[in-house]
Amino acid sequence: MEEKKLTPKERLEIPPQRMREQTPKDRIGNVEEVPFGFTEEEARIEASRCLQCKTAPCVQGCPVAIDIPAFIKLICEGDFEGSAKKIKETNILPAICGRVCPQEEQCQKTCVVGKSRKSVDEAVQIGKLERFVADYQMKNCKPEAPHIKASTGKKVAIVGAGPAGLTVAADVRREGHDVTVFEALHKPGGVLIYGIPEFRLPKAIVEREVENLERMGVEVKYNMVIGKIFSIDELLDGDYDAVFVATGAGLPMFMRLEGENLNGVYSANEFLTRANLMKAYSFPETDTPIVKLRNVAVFGGGNVAMDSARTALRLGSENVYLVYRRSRAEMPARVEEVHHAEEEGVQFLLLQNPTRLIGDEKGWVKQVECIRMELGEPDDSGRRRPVPVENSEFTIDVDAVIVSIGNSSNPLIPDTTPDIETNRWGNIIADEVTMKTSKKGVFAGGDIVLGAATVILAMGQGRLAAIAINEYLSTGEW
Amino acid sequence: MNRILEKVSVTPEIFTMKIEASGIAKKRKAGQFIILRVSEKGERIPLTIADADAAEGWIELVVQIVGKTTKLLSLLEPGEEILDLVGPLGRPTHIEKVGTVVVVGGGVGIAPAHPIAQSMKAAGNQLISILGGRSKDLVIMEEKMRAASDRVMITTDDGSYGMKGLVTDALQKLIDEGLKIDLVVAVGPPVMMKFVSLLTKKYDIQTLVSLNTIMVDGTGMCGACRVTVAGKMKFVCVDGPEFDGHEVDYEEMMQRQCMYREQEKESMDRCQSE
Numbered sequence: 001m002e003e004k005k006l007t008p009k010e011r012l013e014i015p016p017q018r019m020r021e022q023t024p025k026d027r028i029g030n031v032e033e034v035p036f037g038f039t040e041e042e043a044r045i046e047a048s049r050c051l052q053c054k055t056a057p058c059v060q061g062c063p064v065a066i067d068i069p070a071f072i073k074l075i076c077e078g079d080f081e082g083s084a085k086k087i088k089e090t091n092i093l094p095a096i097c098g099r100v101c102p103q104e105e106q107c108q109k110t111c112v113v114g115k116s117r118k119s120v121d122e123a124v125q126i127g128k129l130e131r132f133v134a135d136y137q138m139k140n141c142k143p144e145a146p147h148i149k150a151s152t153g154k155k156v157a158i159v160g161a162g163p164a165g166l167t168v169a170a171d172v173r174r175e176g177h178d179v180t181v182f183e184a185l186h187k188p189g190g191v192l193i194y195g196i197p198e199f200r201l202p203k204a205i206v207e208r209e210v211e212n213l214e215r216m217g218v219e220v221k222y223n224m225v226i227g228k229i230f231s232i233d234e235l236l237d238g239d240y241d242a243v244f245v246a247t248g249a250g251l252p253m254f255m256r257l258e259g260e261n262l263n264g265v266y267s268a269n270e271f272l273t274r275a276n277l278m279k280a281y282s283f284p285e286t287d288t289p290i291v292k293l294r295n296v297a298v299f300g301g302g303n304v305a306m307d308s309a310r311t312a313l314r315l316g317s318e319n320v321y322l323v324y325r326r327s328r329a330e331m332p333a334r335v336e337e338v339h340h341a342e343e344e345g346v347q348f349l350l351l352q353n354p355t356r357l358i359g360d361e362k363g364w365v366k367q368v369e370c371i372r373m374e375l376g377e378p379d380d381s382g383r384r385r386p387v388p389v390e391n392s393e394f395t396i397d398v399d400a401v402i403v404s405i406g407n408s409s410n411p412l413i414p415d416t417t418p419d420i421e422t423n424r425w426g427n428i429i430a431d432e433v434t435m436k437t438s439k440k441g442v443f444a445g446g447d448i449v450l451g452a453a454t455v456i457l458a459m460g461q462g463r464l465a466a467i468a469i470n471e472y473l474s475t476g477e478w
Numbered sequence: 479m480n481r482i483l484e485k486v487s488v489t490p491e492i493f494t495m496k497i498e499a500s501g502i503a504k505k506r507k508a509g510q511f512i513i514l515r516v517s518e519k520g521e522r523i524p525l526t527i528a529d530a531d532a533a534e535g536w537i538e539l540v541v542q543i544v545g546k547t548t549k550l551l552s553l554l555e556p557g558e559e560i561l562d563l564v565g566p567l568g569r570p571t572h573i574e575k576v577g578t579v580v581v582v583g584g585g586v587g588i589a590p591a592h593p594i595a596q597s598m599k600a601a602g603n604q605l606i607s608i609l610g611g612r613s614k615d616l617v618i619m620e621e622k623m624r625a626a627s628d629r630v631m632i633t634t635d636d637g638s639y640g641m642k643g644l645v646t647d648a649l650q651k652l653i654d655e656g657l658k659i660d661l662v663v664a665v666g667p668p669v670m671m672k673f674v675s676l677l678t679k680k681y682d683i684q685t686l687v688s689l690n691t692i693m694v695d696g697t698g699m700c701g702a703c704r705v706t707v708a709g710k711m712k713f714v715c716v717d718g719p720e721f722d723g724h725e726v727d728y729e730e731m732m733q734r735q736c737m738y739r740e741q742e743k744e745s746m747d748r749c750q751s752e
């Protein structure tokens with residue numbers, strides 16, 4: 001199709017195309033995805049806003065350095081499939097990143113269009129375009145069969161089927177090595193499947209991506225907890241020439257508050273796993289229960305807290321309070337998620353901190369006691385430190401609490417493989433460029449190295465690791 | 479994978495199931511468990527590995543039907559497969575020669591007690607087993623426990639078999655006999671473990687209990703299985719399932735086990751009407 005020639009000035013005048021969404025009222029009654037996605041028309045208009053900058057600052061903002069102007073240009077030309085293929089040269093999971101990347105902090109943050117319109121919100125919506133072409137390809141095109149090099153006879157074991165592990169699987173398999181992914185759960189995807197809710201990332205997308213990997217000849221073995229069924233040493237002594245550890249950060253933190261073990265108190269991980277992986281939203285159609293939540297308090301201010309709060313609404317809660325000890329500006333969650341949560345009716349209790357949970361005579365949580373906070377001096381993270389206002393305690397009535405203050409690292413692998421060095425938080429120490437650990441033949445990446453990070457950072461580390469693994473397998477040099 | 483080799487009904491509520499699982503059979507140690515799921519819509523439930531044969535590649539479970547998932551499991555027949563089976567999970571029992579060990583198994587808890595008794599005996603301990611049940615037919619695995627023990631005592635609540643009374647009565651009797659007990663391992667309903675621990679605490683006898691909290695993933699990711707032990711939060715699936723019986727907050731644990739009572743009933747009622 002012909003593309004209209006536009007001057008940069010004309011391009012800059014095109015307003016951002018806003019994606020249509022389910023109304024807040026509709027969407028809290030279902031678990032379907034919130035935004036509908038661009039139409040072809042909308043995508044082409046949005047793409048035409050890109051100035052095709054020579055220096056492409058957007059690319060520097062993307063942790064995997066997707067050739068953004070190139071894929072956008074192909075959209076302008078109407079070659080959606082070509083555009084998807086372009087992205088997949090560097091990012092195997094565009095349908096996922098297009099949905100969950102914090103674009104406003106990454107590629108879109110540095111976009112020239114946003115800069116000149118003086119708002120990140122007005123930047124070229126790179127993520128949404130990425131999502132569009134990935135969805136287009138999934139719906140309309142034959143599944144790709146990427147070229148796989150002739151078998152090398154070498155074998156790589158990947159521990160964990162989250163975004164880091166899946167990325168390495170693809171990149172290593174392409175070089176002709178045999179790849180086995182060992183996954184502890186009964187489904188692949190890691191946080192993508194058990195944590196991030198359906199309404200933000202439909203599970204069918206994750207499953208499709210994994211099918212693509214399987215089509216490439218990657219073998220995924222479910223229900224395999226490494227450290228239990230096999231140790232890393234057993235993998236290396238057995239069939240495997242190299243191991244990539246990508247076990248994620250899953251070990252929920254609690255606040256050490258009185259009453260945290262009362263009935264009705266969940267970690268966000270448990271709550272989201274019950275809801276997403278085990279589909280408790282369909283109980284009793286499905287067998288995994290979740291407590292009836294009329295009034296729910298969520299502790300925390302990150303993406304995980306937003307996901308928990310919005311999931312609670314969809315499970316029928318009447319009042320969902322999000323208790324966060326700093327102010328809105330410090331919230332680590334994505335702006336879009338905070339906005340969606342607010343639209344849907346999540347009640348933000350900012351500058352407040354829970355101090356204890358109060359139970360009824362049967363051991364169920366019935367109240368949360370909170371204290372008001374004010375912002376003091378900046379702390380190490382540069383954010384202003386919240387300090388409690390004396391004697392400002394108050395209580396809210398709840399029948400469930402979701403603690404969403406982060407995860408620490410899972411010790412299963414380090415405990416059983418003492419020669420893999422970890423830092424004082426239990427994260428595996430890996431070289432920043434090669435992702436090599438202290439143990440020969442073992443690489444690591446994603447949340448187990450970074451602590452809690454993002455999908456694309458986990459994938460970025462996966463790419464680095466894959467390059468180093470391929471190199472190691474071909475030279476044998478450590 | 480996970481093919482059912484054999485199913486034997488022990489009582490109307492308890493059955494044993496042998497499952498083909500060569501990897502787990504090779505790796506498992508006393509005290510460890512598996513998590514399984516029987517259908518695409520099913521729940522993940524933990525069950526202890528009661529026995530296994532590494533050479534033949536099977537594990538055995540002893541299951542009490544208490545709700546929907548255990549019911550669905552009981553309906554599977556030899557030749558059918560279990561959808562998902564993951565293990566071995568949890569830390570193995572610390573096996574050591576300490577002298578005299580008393581293994582106390584209550585009800586279906588006798589099943590998980592069996593491999594512990596076997597290993598403790600193999601390590602050179604004098605092994606006494608106390609098996610308790612509400613009535614005669616709930617005292618399971620007697621033959622296997624006899625084979626693993628130097629002495630077996632049986633108690634039933636109604637006196638239909640062995641001595642009438644609770645496992646704690648039998649334990650008290652041993653203590654009164656003047657036997658020097660170096661370690662007690664108790665596996666069974668939480669109340670039983672609680673009372674065994676209270677008794678042994680009085681006599682300062684080291685006691686291990688195996689906790690059966692509600693679980694989801696079994697890898698330390700969710701925190702559903704958390705308990706308070708010696709004032710600290712522990713995750714049963716990765717830190718346990720065995721803990722120092724004198725340090726466990728049983729009240730809290732029992733209260734948490736009831737968290738889904740309402741929903742479990744709903745699920746079971748539906749299942750039975752189907």
Ligand SMILES: Cc1cc2nc3c(=O)[nH]c(=O)nc-3n(C[C@H](O)[C@H](O)[C@H](O)COP(=O)(O)OP(=O)(O)OC[C@H]3O[C@@H](n4cnc5c(N)ncnc54)[C@H](O)[C@@H]3O)c2cc1C
Nearest residue numbers: 160162163164184190191195226247248446447453454455
């Ligand atoms: C609720 C929630 C919302 C989030 N939202 C966003 C978002 O909007 N945008 C974003 O960019 N990031 C988001 N994140 C963060 C992002 O999901 C993670 O940074 C990313 O998934 C990390 O990838 P990973 O591959 O390192 O680990 P994970 O995704 O955690 O995957 C690890 C996998 O390893 C498996 N595993 C663990 N131990 C073992 C073992 N011993 N043997 C075998 N398998 C094992 C686990 O079961 C899991 O499948 C969110 C996280 C959560 C929890």
Ligand SMILES: Cc1cc2nc3c(=O)[nH]c(=O)nc-3n(C[C@H](O)[C@H](O)[C@H](O)COP(=O)(O)OP(=O)(O)OC[C@H]3O[C@@H](n4cnc5c(N)ncnc54)[C@H](O)[C@@H]3O)c2cc1C
Nearest residue numbers: 523524525526541542545546547548690691692693735742
């Ligand atoms: C480490 C461990 C080892 C166990 N070993 C055995 C065993 O060898 N034999 C045996 O019969 N039982 C064992 N159990 C208990 C068994 O897991 C439960 O009986 C089973 O989950 C009940 O599921 P249901 O759907 O049939 O019943 P439900 O109706 O769901 O529940 C009945 C009761 O079982 C408990 N329960 C429910 N869901 C879970 C869950 N996901 N995880 C744990 N407990 C739950 C609750 O206390 C509940 O009140 C063990 C539990 C643990 C934690």
Ligand code: SF4
Nearest residue numbers: 062097101106107127
């Ligand atoms: S992967 Fe993420 S950061 Fe990179 S271009 Fe896509 S949305 Fe932006």
Ligand code: SF4
Nearest residue numbers: 050051053058111112
């Ligand atoms: S910075 Fe913005 S306008 Fe420039 S190439 Fe990248 S997306 Fe296009």
Ligand code: FES
Nearest residue numbers: 696698700701715
């Ligand atoms: S069962 Fe999830 S942490 Fe133990």
